[in-house]
Amino acid sequence: MKLFKKIAGFILAFAMILAIAMPSVVMAEGNGSIGNGSITITGAKSGHTFEAYQIFAGDLSEDGKSLSNITWGSDVTEAGKTRFGDAQDKARSLEGNRPAAVTFANEVSNYLATPSGTSVVDGKNYKINTLTPGYYLVKDKDGTVPQEQAYTQFILEVVGNDVSAEVKSSFPTSEKKVKDTNDFTGRTTGWQDSADYDIGDEVPFQLTGHVATDYNEYNSAYQLVFHDTLSNGLTFNASSVKVYVNDSTDPVDADKYTITNPTTDGHSFDVTIHDVKSLGTEVSKVRVEYTATLNENAVIGSLGNPNKMYMEFSNNPNNEQGGDKGQTPEDKVIVFTYKVVINKIDSRRGYNTMDPITFNVIASHDTESADPKLTDLNGNPVNGEIEFTANKDKGTLTAAVINYQGDELPSTGGMGTTVLYVAGAVMILAAGAFLVMQKKAEDK
Numbered sequence: 001m002k003l004f005k006k007i008a009g010f011i012l013a014f015a016m017i018l019a020i021a022m023p024s025v026v027m028a029e030g031n032g033s034i035g036n037g038s039i040t041i042t043g044a045k046s047g048h049t050f051e052a053y054q055i056f057a058g059d060l061s062e063d064g065k066s067l068s069n070i071t072w073g074s075d076v077t078e079a080g081k082t083r084f085g086d087a088q089d090k091a092r093s094l095e096g097n098r099p100a101a102v103t104f105a106n107e108v109s110n111y112l113a114t115p116s117g118t119s120v121v122d123g124k125n126y127k128i129n130t131l132t133p134g135y136y137l138v139k140d141k142d143g144t145v146p147q148e149q150a151y152t153q154f155i156l157e158v159v160g161n162d163v164s165a166e167v168k169s170s171f172p173t174s175e176k177k178v179k180d181t182n183d184f185t186g187r188t189t190g191w192q193d194s195a196d197y198d199i200g201d202e203v204p205f206q207l208t209g210h211v212a213t214d215y216n217e218y219n220s221a222y223q224l225v226f227h228d229t230l231s232n233g234l235t236f237n238a239s240s241v242k243v244y245v246n247d248s249t250d251p252v253d254a255d256k257y258t259i260t261n262p263t264t265d266g267h268s269f270d271v272t273i274h275d276v277k278s279l280g281t282e283v284s285k286v287r288v289e290y291t292a293t294l295n296e297n298a299v300i301g302s303l304g305n306p307n308k309m310y311m312e313f314s315n316n317p318n319n320e321q322g323g324d325k326g327q328t329p330e331d332k333v334i335v336f337t338y339k340v341v342i343n344k345i346d347s348r349r350g351y352n353t354m355d356p357i358t359f360n361v362i363a364s365h366d367t368e369s370a371d372p373k374l375t376d377l378n379g380n381p382v383n384g385e386i387e388f389t390a391n392k393d394k395g396t397l398t399a400a401v402i403n404y405q406g407d408e409l410p411s412t413g414g415m416g417t418t419v420l421y422v423a424g425a426v427m428i429l430a431a432g433a434f435l436v437m438q439k440k441a442e443d444k
Contacts, residue, residue: 036130037130037131037132037133037162038127038128038129038130038131038162039052039127039128039131039136039138039162039164039165040122040125040126040127040162040164040165041119041125041126041127041128041138041164041165041166041167042124042125042164042165042166042167043166043167043168044125044126044152044167045146045149045171047144047145047146047149048119048126048140048144048145048149048152049118049119049140049141049144050118050119050126050128050138050139050140050141050152051115051117051118051119051128051138051139051140051141052115052116052117052118052128052131052136052137052138053073053075053076053112053113053115053116053136053137053138053139054073054074054075054076054116054131054132054134054135054136055072055073055075055076055108055134055135055136055137056070056071056072056073056087056091056134056135057070057071057072057073057074057132057133057134058070058071058133058134060133067133067134067135070087070088070091071087071088072087073134073135073136074113074116074134075112075113075114075115075116075137076108076111076112076113077111077112077113079111080108080110080111080112083107083111084104084107084108084111090104105137106219106318106320108137109137109139109318112137116131116132116136117129117130117131118141125164138165139151139152139318140152145315145326147326147327148171148326148327148328148329149171149315149326150170150171150172150212150313150315150316150317150326151315151316151317151318151324152167153167153214153217153317153318168213168214170212170213170214171212171313171315171326172209172210172211172212172224172311172313172326172328173209173210173328174207174208174209174210174226174309174310174311174328174331175207175208175331176205176206176207176208176228176307176308176309176331176332176333177191177192177193177205177206177208177333178191178192178193178194178195178203178204178205178206178307178333178335179191179192179195179203179204179206180192180194180195180196180197181195181197183198191206192333193332193333193334193372194304194333194334194335194336194372195333195335195336196335196336196337196338197294197335197336197337198294198337199294199295199296199298199337200293200294200295201293201294202237202291202292202293202294203234203291203292203293203294203335204289204290204291205228205289205290205291205292205307205333206287206288206289207226207228207271207287207288207289207309207311208285208286208287208288209224209226209273209285209286209287209288209311209313209328210284210285211224211276211283211284211285211286211313212313213284214317215276215277215283215314216277217317218277218314218317219317219318219319219320220314220319220320221274221275221277221278221314222275222276222277222313222314223272223273223274223275223276223312223313223314223325224272224273224276224286224311224312224313224314225270225271225272225273225311225312225313226270226271226272226273226288226309226311227263227265227267227270227309227310227311227312228267228268228269228270228271228307228308228309229266229267229268229307229308229309230268230292230307231298231299231305231306231307231335232297233294233295233297233298233299233305233335233337234292234293234294234295234298234305234307234335235292235293235295236261236268236269236290236292237290237291237292237293238259238261238269238290240289240290240291241259241271241288241289241290242288242289242290243256243257243271243273243286243287243288243289244286244287244288244289245279245281245283245285245286245287246281246283246284246285252279256273256274256278256279257271257272257273257274258271258272258274259271260272271288273286292307294335294337298335298337299337300337300338301336301338302336304334304335304336304337304372305334305335305336305337306332306333306334307332307333307334307335308330308331308332309330309331310327310328310329310330310331311327311328312325312326312327313325313326313327313328314326332372333372334372
C-alpha cells in the first residue's frame with residue numbers, strides 16, 4: 001500500500017515534467033472490479049483512435065488513489081509477464097527512477113494484448129469508458145494516425161474516475177516558395193507562390209519544413225526528407241543546394257544531409273536531413289534553397305510551369321527504430337513565361353526605316369495562392385506607337401508593324417545601308433573585270 005502511494009506520487013510528478021513524453025499509466029477508479037472508470041483525452045487533432053491497455057491490476061484502496069496486491073494487468077501478454085518478471089517487483093523498481101520508467105513504458109508497449117477500451121469521439125475530445133481499476137497504458141491505435149499527423153507521445157499520469165489527459169498535438173508542415181525579379185527595375189521580391197522569368201534565367205526556390213515541437217523526445221533519429229518535383233521546363237542546379245536552420249543565413253554542414261539526384265521515386269530530387277537533433281541548436285524549421293534554370297521546354301502562357309513538393313517526416317516518437325513516416329500535403333508554386341509576336345505588314349513599293357519602339361511586358365499573377373494563376377497580361381508602349389493584342393491563355397502579345405511606302409532605299413539601320421553599298425561596288429567591279437577580259441579576247 002505504502003509502496004504504491006509513493007509510486008503514484010512519482011508518476012504524477014513525472015507526468016507534470018514530461019507532459020506527453022511517455023505511455024499513460026492510468027489508474028481508473030471505481031468500486032471493486034466494476035468498470036466505471038474513464039479517461040477523457042483533450043488536445044488531440046481529429047482522426048485519432050486511442051486504446052487503453054491495463055498494465056497493472058490490484059485491490060483499490062478506500063480513497064481510490066492506490067492499489068495493493070499488485071498483479072499484471074489483463075492486457076499484458078504472457079510473453080511480457082515472463083519478460084518483466086514479478087509485477088510487484090517491477091512496480092517497486094520504477095519508484096523514483098525516471099530513466100527506468102521511460103524504458104519500461106516503451107518496452108511494455110511491445111507486449112500488449114487486446115485493449116480494455118477504445119476511444120469514442122466526445123465533442124472535440126476522445127473518451128475511453130468502462131475501465132476497471134488498474135494502471136493503464138493509453139496510445140494511438142497502430143496504423144490509424146492520419147498521414148499528415150504524428151502519433152501521440154506516450155503519457156504518464158494518475159487519473160481518477162473521469163479525469164482528463166491533455167496531449168499536445170504537434171506535427172510538421174511544409175511549403176514551397178519562389179522569388180520574382182523585375183527585369184526593368186531589378187527589384188527582387190520576397191518568397192511567394194508565383195513568378196515570371198525569361199528562358200535561360202536561373203529561378204530561386206525555397207522549401208521550408210516546420211518541425212514538430214517535441215522532436216527532441218523521439219527515441220530514434222528525427223528525420224526529414226524533402227521530395228521536390230520540377231516541371232520539364234526547369235533544370236535543377238544540384239550544386240546550388242543550401243540547407244539552413246530557422247532564420248540563419250549560415251548554411252549547415254553538408255554532412256548533415258544528402259541530395260539524391262536523380263531519384264528512384266519519381267521526383268526530380270530529394271534532400272534528406274539525417275537527424276534534426278544533430279543540427280546543434282533548437283530547431284523550429286529547416287530551409288532548403290536552390291535554383292533551377294528555365295529551359296527551352298518551358299510552357300508559355302497561363303498554365304505556366306508548376307513545381308511541387310512535400311515533406312516526409314518521422315512521425316512516431318515511441319518507435320525505437322524510427323521506421324514510421326508521415327508526410328505533409330503537397331505544396332505548389334508556378335513559374336510563368338511569355339512570348340511577343342511581331343507581324344510585319346509589307347508595302348508593295350519600297351519602305352522607310354521605322355523609328356525604334358520601346359515597350360514593357362506587364363504580367364500579373366497570384367503571389368500568395370495554393371494554386372497560382374496568371375491574372376493579366378499586356379504590353380505597355382514607352383516610346384513609339386504600337387498596339388498589342390493579349391492572349392492570356394497562350395501567354396502571347398501580338399502586334400502588327402506596317403512598312404510604309406517611301407522613296408528611300410530599304411534600310412534596317414546603318415549596317416543595312418552599308419551592305420547595299422558594298423554589294424553594289426562588288427557588282428560594278430565584276431562588270432569591269434568582265435569587259436576587260438572580253439576586250440583581251442577580241443585583241444587576240
